[in-house]
């Protein structure tokens with residue numbers, strides 16, 4: 001192995017920059033050349049490559065987002081798109097690739113491994129923490145703390161006005177981010193796609209909470225919750241907005257909605273994200289040097305290791321019912 005490529009792909013996540021820095025500097029330490037590919041798989045197809053030196057990754061360890069930029073590429077999902085990417089990588093002399101991204105990006109990495117003669121290693125980078133075979137994906141801790149910060153502020157105003165607040169969090173189909181932020185933030189309700197609930201139950205509990213003397217009701221809802229709203233004619237894809245309207249109509253309580261949206265993706269990575277990103281980046285390069293391919297670096301029980309990309313993509317959700325139950329008990 002003489003020259004490796006590195007790219008960030010799909011949804012950005014805080015921690016991608018420290019991971020890129022670690023890949024570049026570990027590779028240089030092992031006398032490898034490094035090529036940065038801009039805008040993920042789109043850059044592979046468009047030949048948007050830059051030489052990465054020690055200095056190329058200076059001053060990025062504390063920055064959110066990704067210096068290499070990221071994108072989604074429909075063309076890469078086709079065989080002809082991947083062939084273009086392969087030709088560009090061959091021409092640039094890239095003989096190993098590190099892909100930092102979420103499940104879609106890992107599917108792309110698997111396709112490169114299976115179809116093209118370029119060993120590829122994945123690093124899990126998504127605020128959703130929704131991949132199997134790893135306890136952690138880069139960006140999760142920063143995003144959770146961002147939600148927590150917002151929740152603390154909303155709690156102040158909710159208490160002062162004795163209001164009900166619905167806060168919609170990201171996570172795509174997964175409720176993990178919402179659950180953990182809800183436990184850490186002491187939310188009264190945590191509504192996630194993995195756990196069935198009815199709107200009647202929620203309304204009843206809010207009313208009885210105020211009757212018991214609660215000063216506010218903080219409801220965290222994951223963006224992936226759909227089922228309880230499907231029958232509503234006005235449902236426009238935001239479960240938070242829909243829930244706010246239902247509560248207002250059914251209980252008459254003053255209810256406000258905050259959709260946190262892309263706030264949750266930004267911000268300087270936390271210490272946890274920087275440490276794990278640094279360790280994962282180094283591990284990815286070591287795996288390439290060892291001749292591995294089709295692997296994803298993982299983090300299990302505080303150790304950095306690796307698994308098959310195939311296994312990481314298995315549909316295993318991470319919701320721990322004990323944690324859900326604990327959050328419910330603590331919000332009594």
Ligand code: ADP
Pocket residue numbers: 009010011012041071072073074075076077078101102103104105106107108109111126
């Ligand atoms: P994330 O990596 O955050 O989950 P996406 O799901 O949007 O983000 O995936 C990022 C990119 O990965 C896509 O735009 C596409 O280029 C590539 N990709 C996704 N699925 C596949 C697939 N099945 N085969 C090849 N490439 C894929």
